[in-house]
Amino acid sequence: MRAETAHRAPLLLPLLTAVLAWAAWLGWDGERDVAPDGTVSGPYQVWQVLGLVLTVGAAVCWSAHRGRPLAAVAGSTAGLTGAAGVDWAGDGDGLFVVGAALVAVGALVVGGLLAAATGALTRRS
Template identity: 75%
Template sequence: MRRVTIADRALLLPLLTAALAWAAWLGWDGEKDVAPDGTVSGPYQVWQVLGLVVTVGAAVCWSAYRGRARAGVEGSTAGLVGAAWVDWSQEGDGLVGVGVVLVAAGALAVGWLLATATTALARRG
């Protein structure tokens, strides 16, 4: 049996944080909103997505501050991608792959930006 290393734990914590944050902020809301004029939006509200971004961003910053920036970005991206796939795969509209790729791209871009800034600030202090 393989032992769990520090590198494994550094990747696992942001992964679990991202997946659980998705479930907490977005996973419970699957109903689209219909406005009086018939336009459809949702299912997520702005405050839900911001809550997810702040929660996952904090996990990435924490990892970067502890010297594990890459693990923080990769773990949180994997957690978000997995959660999005599970959440959206039941819709059956064929756009799940597109949405998951966009989630991955956004998570990587924002994650690397946050990790780079946190690492730079940690080195200064």
């Protein structure tokens, strides 16, 4: 059973990291920021999104380095998309589906590029 768990780790680590990172970096912040001129932004700040990207990116690199780039991308994409969908589902306007789909596309693209770069660097060394 232990070998089976180790075999699944490159998929599970990015998935669990993505869900927990979403909760830690973004899940607690739901308030929009209103500027003095009345414009509304947020709820997330740049540093929060950057923290999420770096945290999940580290898990993707770990899995890709272990020779499982597809598992890395699949796990992180599923985790981020699921977390976004659950977090945004309460907005009431139904647009959370569009937002979650955009998160999925972004996670696939960025995760794929990161996993490919990590794989290429791993093969060189």
